[in-house]
Amino acid sequence: MSDFIIKPSVNNTKLFKYKKSLDENNNIINLPIIIEKPLTLYLNNQEIVTMMTIGDYPEYLAIGYLFNQGMLKSMSDVKKIEYHKDLQTLVVRTKLKTNFEQKLKKKVNTSGCAQGTVFGDLISEINGISLNTKITIKHNQIINLSKIINNEPSLYLKVGAIHGCVLCDTNQPLYYFEDVGRHNAVDKIAGLILDKNINPTNMIFYTTGRLTSEMVIKCIKMQIPILISRSGFTSWAVEIAKKKKLTMIGRARGKRFNILSGDFRFKYE
Template sequence: MSDPAPYIISPEPNAPRLTRAVEGVDHEGRIQSISVVEERPLTIFLNAQEIVTAMTIGDYPEYLALGFLRNQGMLKDGEAVLRVEYDEELETVVVRTDGQTTYEDKLKKKTRTSGCAVGTVFGDMMEGLEGLELPATQVRTSDIYALAARINTTPSLYLEAGAIHGTVLCEGPRPLVYMEDVGRHNAVDKIAGWMLSEGVGPEGKMLYTTGRLTSEMVIKTALMGIPVLASRSGFTAWGVEIARQVGLTLLGRMRGQRFICLSGEERLIRDTDPASVPQEAKKHRRKSAEDT
């Protein structure tokens, strides 16, 4: 495998600046300059209806808008997306479809969840889980360890500046696309938007995130049809309950040799001795379960 690129999807040629240098003083009173992540609003429209304003780092606004609308159940199967219009000056994205926008009542019923950034889940998203059973996809522990090592050493905004979440769509031991944002939901929605734009299906895929495995993260992954969800961080009880209900393999607290599987243990193929897996180098450590 070749050396990791700065991004598995490279930054857009005309993307806004994602970090800036800020001066401060350290504990000894010395002047220090550090990189901090940019944060800017992005307002998403579906046709003529304003849907939400998300706080985001500003890259891939079209993917973010498409993925958010898809994950909120606002883009139905078979509904054609005619075009996606991004206006950098107005900080807006308009997704235009061949259907009518009739979500005013739905917007009034939205429920704020434990998510960061755009962590809103509409009540009827839970209805989408009724009768849902994800395919029983097997997962090799050798792939888990290889992916964790690759992702944790890939140059990223997190390693440069911190204060950000990453999400990676993987297939076997291979990362397909890597997205970051100030909120883990934004990063997941960018992945969903990329899959929708590129016609990439969820079969045999795994979603890796640096964020907590909460109920809404599990719901989004399940509704995207992805059978495996993994994280460096920990779990919530409701997230585990939903994962078991729909047959989602759920792996958390992945650090070095260690991980915990709280759903789908029967689908793990333990083909690697954990003692043979090297520990993470301190400089490559990302957020731990205790940090999130």
């Protein structure tokens, strides 16, 4: 049973267009293809970044991006969000001036499907975070979450070339976002958590993408104690996850998975 509160934007026909292609038998076929659009983000009067995005949930994307980059602490700092669809810009106005100018100096290009700029003090920012150690997850809950997510109609299943990130509780997936880069999809989750004031400390973060250091850091920053992916993982990601006692589960496919870190939350039955 699927009880998603937010489902993939699979019925939003503005997110993809049909283009003619030739298949291997020289037949012309019309293929639906995802549209990536630029969205330029301003924090007050400062241009921060231009993101390539599918364009749904621009406010969540913007807020989550700023939060994950350490430029925004909470929604109470936000005075106003102005989304100008025609100009492909979004302005987040804060009540007080921020100190992001200093942060902009330090940047690291991350690996994988990464947005590339994770500001250097992100790792130091997660130092103060302790994840909830009381929550547990059972074997069949992992299998069940993966199954529901993979069977849910999504842009991935319809047009491909896209990643999904899903915020779940132990029994069911709840909020399902997609974007061309999983870094955008995870930022939408962060924006949702901030905007709706969700308590994520008992929740699970599922992603279709690989578990790189960036994904692990963002998961910890959001204070989500369990991270599941159907893809692989890198060594640095595993090391950060272990250090921060994050339960990190990779290659969750069918009835199989690997627990790389934090197996104390895993209940084998």
